[in-house]
Amino acid sequence: MFPYIVDFQRIKEKIRDLGFTKVLVQLPEGMKIYAWEIKASLSPLEVFVSTKPCYGACDIEVYNGMATLQIGHSEIPNINYPQEIIFAEAFANVSFREVLGKYIEMGKPYRRLGLVTSVQHINALQEVKEFLEDHGYEAFIGNGDGRIKYAGQILGCNFSTARNIANNVDAYLFLGTGKFHAMGVEMVTGKKVFVLDPYSSQISEVSEKVEHFIRQRYGAIARVSEAKRFGIIVSKKIGQRRLRLAEHIKDVIENTGRESLFLLTEDINPEEMYYDVDAYVNTACPRVSYDDYMRFPKVIVTPIELEIALSMKKWERFMFDEIVEVD
Numbered sequence: 605m606f607p608y609i610v611d612f613q614r615i616k617e618k619i620r621d622l623g624f625t626k627v628l629v630q631l632p633e634g635m636k637i638y639a640w641e642i643k644a645s646l647s648p649l650e651v652f653v654s655t656k657p658c659y660g661a662c663d664i665e666v667y668n669g670m671a672t673l674q675i676g677h678s679e680i681p682n683i684n685y686p687q688e689i690i691f692a693e694a695f696a697n698v699s700f701r702e703v704l705g706k707y708i709e710m711g712k713p714y715r716r717l718g719l720v721t722s723v724q725h726i727n728a729l730q731e732v733k734e735f736l737e738d739h740g741y742e743a744f745i746g747n748g749d750g751r752i753k754y755a756g757q758i759l760g761c762n763f764s765t766a767r768n769i770a771n772n773v774d775a776y777l778f779l780g781t782g783k784f785h786a787m788g789v790e791m792v793t794g795k796k797v798f799v800l801d802p803y804s805s806q807i808s809e810v811s812e813k814v815e816h817f818i819r820q821r822y823g824a825i826a827r828v829s830e831a832k833r834f835g836i837i838v839s840k841k842i843g844q845r846r847l848r849l850a851e852h853i854k855d856v857i858e859n860t861g862r863e864s865l866f867l868l869t870e871d872i873n874p875e876e877m878y879y880d881v882d883a884y885v886n887t888a889c890p891r892v893s894y895d896d897y898m899r900f901p902k903v904i905v906t907p908i909e910l911e912i913a914l915s916m917k918k919w920e921r922f923m924f925d926e927i928v929e930v931d
């Protein structure tokens with residue numbers, strides 16, 4: 605059974621209003637196993653499920669004569685999509701009460717809490733806030749910048765909702781599963797983050813992982829400072845396109861007597877990155893530099909890390925590569 609709340613009726617009406625009978629459906633990897641249920645829910649539309657990986661609303665596909673429906677992500681407001689794309693957030697049907705009860709029982713000293721989550725739990729935020737306030741805590745939900753649709757929402761490339769309330773809070777609760785988003789919040793704000801998993805009711809911390817991650821990034825920066833030839837990765841995806849940043853990076857590299865080669869790509873496959881370079885600088889999705897680091901045949905860094913490696917910026921504290929807007 606499809607375990608998310610999606611308003612398929614509204615979607616079908618929208619697609620009909622746009623004048624389409626065919627729909628291209630983009631799904632996150634974890635939802636591909638529900639393709640049959642999704643097809644049935646969209647009946648009588650003719651459904652074409654895209655087999656391409658889809659990690660966010662930064663990556664859309666269009667096909668002549670079809671509406672595009674992306675399930676599981678919210679639109680990125682400051683992107684100029686080439687046609688009307690239908691984004692269907694898929695909300696998880698799960699309660700945080702049990703795991704919140706456990707958090708309270710732990711008796712942690714943090715009384716002012718920032719709440720952050722990814723889009724599938726966004727509709728739980730208000731209830732969590734009220735629950736905490738009923739138990740004597742102060743709870744804050746921050747607004748984001750132009751890349752963020754909902755208050756409290758974070759993306760793997762944007763933590764503005766957390767940063768905007770950093771002065772008001774002692775620590776953050778990340779509502780959901782996985783560690784990457786929580787690590788991002790801890791690195792960007794310098795405050796402790798607890799991960800509250802509503803499925804297992806487990807509470808975990810990410811500080812050790814953050815330390816390990818930062819040590820790894822130090823290592824990458826040290827290696828890049830010796831590099832002479834760089835591949836600059838530029839994405840063709842609409843929400844990852846940072847060409848101006850890539851051109852700035854090219855100047856930075858060449859002004860220090862080094863060489864650069866632009867590499868324009870749709871999907872970044874580390875195993876295919878066999879260019880004659882000493883290092884890569886990634887201007888596309890920052891998660892590629894962080895998550896796929898070990899799979900690249902050469903060291904890969906973010907634009908900020910490159911500037912640190914070439915002594916253009918000081919390393920005072922770790923600077924996460926966030927995307928605020930694209931070209």
Ligand code: SF4
Pocket residue numbers: 659660661662663759760761762843844888889890891927
């Ligand atoms: S750029 Fe990366 S982290 Fe940001 S929305 Fe796209 S896939 Fe997610």
